[in-house]
Amino acid sequence: MLAQQKQDILESLKNAVAPIIAGTELNPTLALERPRDPSHGDVACNIAMQIAKPLKKNPRELAQQIVDALIAQQNPLIASAELAGPGFINLRVTPAAKQAVVKTILQLREKFGKGDKGTGKKVIVEFVSANPTGPLHVGHGRQGALGDALSALLEAQNFAVTREFYYNDAGVQIGNLAVSVQARAKGLKPGDAEWPEAAYNGEYIAEIAQDFLAKKTVTASNGAPVTGSGDVQDIESIRQFAVTYLRNEQDIDLLAFGVKFDNYYLESSLYSDGKVEAAVDALIAAGKTYEQDGALWLRTTEYGDDKDRVMKKSDGTYTYFVPDVAYHIVKWQRGFTQAINVQGSDHHGTIARVRAGLQAVNQGIPQAYPDYVLHKMVTVMKDGAEVKISKRAGSYVTVRDLIEWSGGGDVVRGRDAVRFFLISRKADTEFVFDVDVALANSDENPVYYVHYAHARICRMLAQYTESEEELLALKDVDLSPLTAPREALLLQKLAEYPETLEKALDELGPHQVAFYLRELAGELHSYYNAERVLVDDQPTKLARLALILATRQVLRNGLSLIGVSAPNQM
Secondary structure, eight states, X not given: OOHHHHHHHHHHHHHHHHHHHTTSOOOOOOOOBOOSSGGGOSEEEOHHHHHHHHHTSOHHHHHHHHHHHHHHHTOTTEEEEEEETTTEXXXXXXXXXXXXXXXXXXXXXXXXXXXXXXXXXXXXXXXXXXXXXXXXXXXXXXXXXXXXXXXXXXXXXXXXXXXXXXXXXXXXXXHHHHHHHHHHHTTOOTTXXXXXXXXXXXXXXXXHHHHHHTTOEEOOTTSOOEEOOOOXXXXXXXXXXXXXXXXXXXXXXXXXXXXOOSEEEEHHHHHHTTHHHHHHHHHHHTTOEEEETTEEEEOGGGGTOSSOEEEEOTTSOBOTHHHHHHHHHHHHHTTOSEEEEEEEGGGHHHHHHHHHHHHHTTSOOOTTOSEEEEEOOEEEEETTEEEOOOTTTSSSOBHHHHHHHHHTTOHHHHHHHHHHHHHSSOTTSOEEEEHHHHHOOSTTSHHHHHHHHHHHHHHHHHHHOSOHHHHHGGGGSOOTTOOSHHHHHHHHHHHTHHHHHHHHHHTTOTHHHHHHHHHHHHHHHHHHHHOOSSOSSHHHHHHHHHHHHHHHHHHHHHHHHTTOOOOSOO
């Protein structure tokens, strides 16, 4: 059922219960649940069992009273109401109520499933945020798929969403990058006696060194062009060139992955703009710090952390969570009342201290700010064996590798497979990405399974007409012939789409969209095998065409949300 239909039925239940609890202080929660056994009805309510004990009455007798009152109201959505078990009320809705979802979908089209819960609210979603020290790896890919889908879910509820990439362009790793490129530029290579111990070994380091020596110019998103000086002794020039070079590389990776960002934020700017220093001063002024052993400490235990944390080491450098605190203060000051970070599970330890720092500055930031979606590792399997490295990256599988392998040379197919697969499991579960499955043209491949459902519908509609006008006219057909069992199941699944999107957003779990799409595809395939669409009877044919057209629309809407294409043919 659609949300409005549920509200109408709940209102009828409320009216039926009102005389029973009149004069009491009872304020029971009315809710509809789907019975485990479909033969028991379409929805059920346990309200009689909720109020029986405080009223000191038999729950079955109360349930019968409520059933009688419901029937007397003659709600056009309710076909029948009956007592069951210890006091459940089972309801069956009318066929017309079930069929109404088709007209709703065909009228709203791409707007079906969208809402307005986020109207007037700004939210920032930070994801990928890779150090500019190498190509994006599959973990970054999982973040990209999760973060982009989560952003789309927020936009579907009318939130004003900003997708942000935070560049960690300051710190030890950037220094190691510069030293690595410098060593390559001097003609050294991994394995040489003089090769730096902490250097990056991938082939991409040699490519950067070669372009630096050739004095090439590189540009990255939200950045000025940088030209290599060619001077192997100029470590600062090497650092700037290497960082910009790799930011551009990551831009290319993201383009291939179909992920776009609204803003790029540099960690280095937090220092140059005085944001880190301002955050530290605010914490000191709030009395939440102390000095010990030559270091500055934050009293994070006051906010639930297991021990206080060092903010500023005895050598004068800040620990890594301090710029994170400054960055999130900036997010709050930019007007983002909600912030969501999609990060690897190795960031779990920073949650308490970042939130503690934000509470300690006393700027009215909510206790649970920001929200975190932490994902676990991705294991890549290919040709029946685990793949741990790629030649170019040197120590890990890149997103670009995965797209190329999963598409068999077809970039769109590869991107679709990678995005669907990486979103198809709950973020906090480990995931095995099997390239062989991604390439399979079988039901075993969930992307193929969903794509084939969409293409199958397109083929049936094309057999009926090539006219878009005729297809649009299906929104006005009589849907009463849709009474077959498989039609009822498909109608029910279509009606679940808006609720699925809301639940996925509430739980910050975009994997639920992938689950839903696979289930919807399954219902479509089962319906196709059970019933003919292009039958001789005209009213039945038109009603069934409207049903599959609505199904195609929902498949398109859901695939679009997770950044996957909807092919018309396979």
